[in-house]
Amino acid sequence: MNEISFKLVDKIERDHALSLDEYELLVKSLTPSLASYIAKKAIKARKRIYGDRVFIRGLIEISNICKNDCYYCGIRRSNKNARRYRLSKEDIISCCGEGYKLGFRTFVLQGGEDMYYTDSVLCDIVSAIKSAHPDCAVTLSMGERSRQSYKALYDSGADRYLLRHESADKEHYALLHPHEMSYDNRFRCLYDLREIGYQVGCGFMVGSPYQTPAHIASDLKFIESFKPDMCGIGPFIPHHDTPFAAMSAGTLELTCFLLSVIRLIYPNVLLPSTTALGTIDKSGREKGILSGANVVMPNLSPPSVRKKYELYDNKICTGEEAASGIEQLKDKIKLIGYKIVTERGDIIKK
Numbered sequence: 217m218n219e220i221s222f223k224l225v226d227k228i229e230r231d232h233a234l235s236l237d238e239y240e241l242l243v244k245s246l247t248p249s250l251a252s253y254i255a256k257k258a259i260k261a262r263k264r265i266y267g268d269r270v271f272i273r274g275l276i277e278i279s280n281i282c283k284n285d286c287y288y289c290g291i292r293r294s295n296k297n298a299r300r301y302r303l304s305k306e307d308i309i310s311c312c313g314e315g316y317k318l319g320f321r322t323f324v325l326q327g328g329e330d331m332y333y334t335d336s337v338l339c340d341i342v343s344a345i346k347s348a349h350p351d352c353a354v355t356l357s358m359g360e361r362s363r364q365s366y367k368a369l370y371d372s373g374a375d376r377y378l379l380r381h382e383s384a385d386k387e388h389y390a391l392l393h394p395h396e397m398s399y400d401n402r403f404r405c406l407y408d409l410r411e412i413g414y415q416v417g418c419g420f421m422v423g424s425p426y427q428t429p430a431h432i433a434s435d436l437k438f439i440e441s442f443k444p445d446m447c448g449i450g451p452f453i454p455h456h457d458t459p460f461a462a463m464s465a466g467t468l469e470l471t472c473f474l475l476s477v478i479r480l481i482y483p484n485v486l487l488p489s490t491t492a493l494g495t496i497d498k499s500g501r502e503k504g505i506l507s508g509a510n511v512v513m514p515n516l517s518p519p520s521v522r523k524k525y526e527l528y529d530n531k532i533c534t535g536e537e538a539a540s541g542i543e544q545l546k547d548k549i550k551l552i553g554y555k556i557v558t559e560r561g562d563i564i565k566k
């Protein structure tokens with residue numbers, strides 16, 4: 217069993233692909249020694265392309281108002297306890313100005329599916345950011361929209377779009393989302409974004425409710441075929457006002473392992489070590505980087521709203537998790553042998 221799993225790691229390193237059954241077997245075979253074996257290879261693959269550089273993105277959480285009701289998410293519309301907020305254009309522009317001074321050259325605008333941000337409102341915000349900071353990339357993470365809307369946003373200057381696919385298994389997807397949300401539409405969005413010209417990010421939660429190794433195998437197979445420019449994976453962490461209460465054991469280790477797997481599937485991918493990883497373990501973010509991640513996304517939202525953008529319990533948003541703690545973050549990253557760089561950090565494709 218063990219022998220086979222090490223051979224599977226060699227195979228992904230060589231072919232950047234496995235069969236569904238092989239991915240499933242690999243996930244089931246996780247042991248500390250397999251994890252360190254694959255992490256070494258993931259680090260080597262990343263080094264060849266990105267050296268010791270770690271990219272930073274300033275995350276601006278523009279609204280926690282959401283029309284969706286995803287069972288796992290703290291800002292789902294049924295959560296009557298959430299204190300709702302939304303940032304104005306001026307708020308957002310001022311966050312970017314502050315971020316720029318701190319060295320950020322990518323701004324990620326993330327929010328719930330808040331109908332206030334119509335195309336004209338959002339296009340206006342994007343073009344204002346781009347004209348104030350033409351040397352910066354704007355990434356949107358605003359959920360499912362029409363192709364036409366994605367096109368308008370792209371034309372107004374948005375460079376990248378993050379939309380986690382959440383689960384590549386249709387039945388599993390349906391267990392995480394109410395009926396009115398459609399798996400097909402989610403993937404339609406991802407393919408539209410790609411065709412329009414965005415750098416596109418997909419991703420999923422590790423240890424989400426009902427998730428099995430077979431589901432993770434489907435996620436990996438999807439990543440292998442879609443080759444996203446960015447891939448956001450992080451541990452599922454329960455939120456006390458949602459129906460999903462428990463977190464499964466070993467999620468930290470599994471997340472790090474999957475970061476290594478994804479790095480080997482697509483060595484060029486931009487892979488964040490997520491806030492959720494930093495939330496479940498005090499050196500989670502460093503562990504993510506040591507498993508193959510090469511992006512961190514400190515929080516650039518106004519301090520007064522950070523706690524309200526609560527997708528899960530106990531989200532960290534101070535110290536080096538805050539954009540203003542960038543110096544601390546730089547020191548921590550340096551201690552593990554990497555270097556935070558202040559450049560746009562586009563994907564390198566050779």
Ligand code: 5AD
Pocket residue numbers: 288289290380382420421450451452453454455492527528
């Ligand atoms: N735990 C971890 N991640 C979560 N997300 C939403 N709720 C949770 C949770 N409870 C993730 C989803 C979403 C991204 C913005 O945050 O994958 O796409």
